[in-house]
Amino acid sequence: MEETEEKHSTPEETDISRHESKSHKTVLHLLIKMINKSRWKILGVLAVFLVMVWYTISREERYIQLFDFHILQDNRMSCPLGEVERKAALLIANFTRDHPLFLQLRDYFWVKTPSPYELPYGTKGTEEILVRLLAVTGYSLPESVQRLNNAPVHGYEHDVGSKTTMRLFYPESAHFNPKTENDLNTLLVLVAFKPMDFLWLETILHDKKRIRKGFWKQPPLIWDANPEQVRILNPYFMEITAAKLLNIPMKQLRKFKQKPTTGLVAITLALHFCDVVHIAGFGYPDSANKKQSIHYYEQITVKSMATSGHNVSHEASAIKKMLEMGLIKNLTYF
Numbered sequence: 001m002e003e004t005e006e007k008h009s010t011p012e013e014t015d016i017s018r019h020e021s022k023s024h025k026t027v028l029h030l031l032i033k034m035i036n037k038s039r040w041k042i043l044g045v046l047a048v049f050l051v052m053v054w055y056t057i058s059r060e061e062r063y064i065q066l067f068d069f070h071i072l073q074d075n076r077m078s079c080p081l082g083e084v085e086r087k088a089a090l091l092i093a094n095f096t097r098d099h100p101l102f103l104q105l106r107d108y109f110w111v112k113t114p115s116p117y118e119l120p121y122g123t124k125g126t127e128e129i130l131v132r133l134l135a136v137t138g139y140s141l142p143e144s145v146q147r148l149n150n151a152p153v154h155g156y157e158h159d160v161g162s163k164t165t166m167r168l169f170y171p172e173s174a175h176f177n178p179k180t181e182n183d184l185n186t187l188l189v190l191v192a193f194k195p196m197d198f199l200w201l202e203t204i205l206h207d208k209k210r211i212r213k214g215f216w217k218q219p220p221l222i223w224d225a226n227p228e229q230v231r232i233l234n235p236y237f238m239e240i241t242a243a244k245l246l247n248i249p250m251k252q253l254r255k256f257k258q259k260p261t262t263g264l265v266a267i268t269l270a271l272h273f274c275d276v277v278h279i280a281g282f283g284y285p286d287s288a289n290k291k292q293s294i295h296y297y298e299q300i301t302v303k304s305m306a307t308s309g310h311n312v313s314h315e316a317s318a319i320k321k322m323l324e325m326g327l328i329k330n331l332t333y334f
């Protein structure tokens with residue numbers, strides 16, 4: 001195309017064209033000269049440019065890696081839904097989360113569901129007092145507790161770490177002033193071991209004449225707790241702890257004269273309710289260790305547990321098994 005155009009151009013145009021071609025050549029020449037002269041500068045600029053490209057890409061990769069890391073961290077932090085249930089089912093035959101955590105009035109008032117066991121594994125023989133107690137205490141889980149799983153942790157460590165959602169207790173272990181040791185919203189969950197435990201609660205909540213006999217240690221005579229915060233633990237969890245975790249034959253309970261510790265019952269309860277179960281402070285000193293105190297808040301030693309009816313080594317084996325299965329995690333040494 002260019003050749004054809006040149007053939008038909010005027011002499012002036014040819015002159016201009018030649019001049020242009022000459023000037024183009026000159027520019028090109030100058031450019032080559034410049035390139036030759038500034039070769040190192042250009043190479044430098046190119047190198048800087050390449051480094052910048054590489055840096056940008058690698059930053060993006062690093063960002064992706066960081067992002068993945070956060071996702072990984074988040075996965076580790078978040079609740080692995082269904083994992084506790086799945087693993088608990090391997091340990092506890094017929095594991096189900098269908099049982100209510102607390103005793104409910106309707107099971108004793110409207111429908112009379114007979115229990116096969118007496119306390120602490122059932123409510124056989126205590127139905128009447130339960131109707132009176134369950135009429136003034138609560139039996140539902142507050143909404144705030146039901147929403148627990150979605151509650152943020154990051155940035156709220158201070159609150160989450162110091163909150164007592166439920167305090168399991170029996171009369172002899174009840175705090176004389178529950179308001180000092182618990183939050184206003186703490187659920188005070190009675191773990192009943194004997195009919196007297198229900199009687200104690202009734203005398204307190206209905207302000208009846210206090211009974212002093214029948215307890216192995218003096219329980220509070222005045223107990224300033226809000227009845228709405230009080231719950232009665234479903235003895236089902238005691239039964240599961242004894243039968244499935246400690247393998248105590250339920251038909252020979254009297255013969256065995258053994259009962260689970262509140263701590264082990266608390267773990268069982270958590271397995272039936274929580275998505276993650278972490279324990280802290282478990283592990284009694286060796287029985288030969290006569291001096292080490294068993295509680296951080298008092299000086300009593302393992303000797304004081306002689307009449308407690310607990311099989312500490314059986315419990316330790318049960319807890320170790322759960323730790324090995326990854327069903328629970330220990331936050332302290334064991």
Ligand SMILES: CC(=O)N[C@H]1[C@H]([C@H](O)[C@H](O)CO)O[C@](OP(=O)(O)OC[C@H]2O[C@@H](n3ccc(N)nc3=O)[C@H](O)[C@@H]2O)(C(=O)O)C[C@@H]1O
Pocket residue numbers: 172173260261262263264281282283284285293294295300304305308310
């Ligand atoms: C002397 C005595 O009877 N101690 C018992 C005390 C005592 O009755 C209460 O503290 C009330 O004063 O109660 C027990 O429990 P205790 O109050 O010792 O502890 C609650 C649960 O934590 C675990 N624990 C505690 C201390 C420790 N050094 N190692 C642990 O493993 C146990 O699993 C325990 O269940 C109870 O209620 O089960 C079990 C203890 O046997």
Ligand SMILES: CO[C@@H]1[C@H](O)[C@@H](O)[C@H](O[C@H]2[C@H](O)[C@@H](NC(C)=O)[C@H](OCc3ccccc3)O[C@@H]2CO)O[C@@H]1CO
Pocket residue numbers: 170172193215216259260261262304305307308309
């Ligand atoms: C979860 O059990 C609780 C605590 O961990 C146990 O130490 C405590 O055990 C007491 C036990 O229940 C008492 N038994 C009766 C029938 O009341 C026992 O009573 C004294 C005793 C002494 C000698 C022989 C028989 C009985 O005292 C134990 C405490 O030393 O039970 C708690 C639940 O109530």
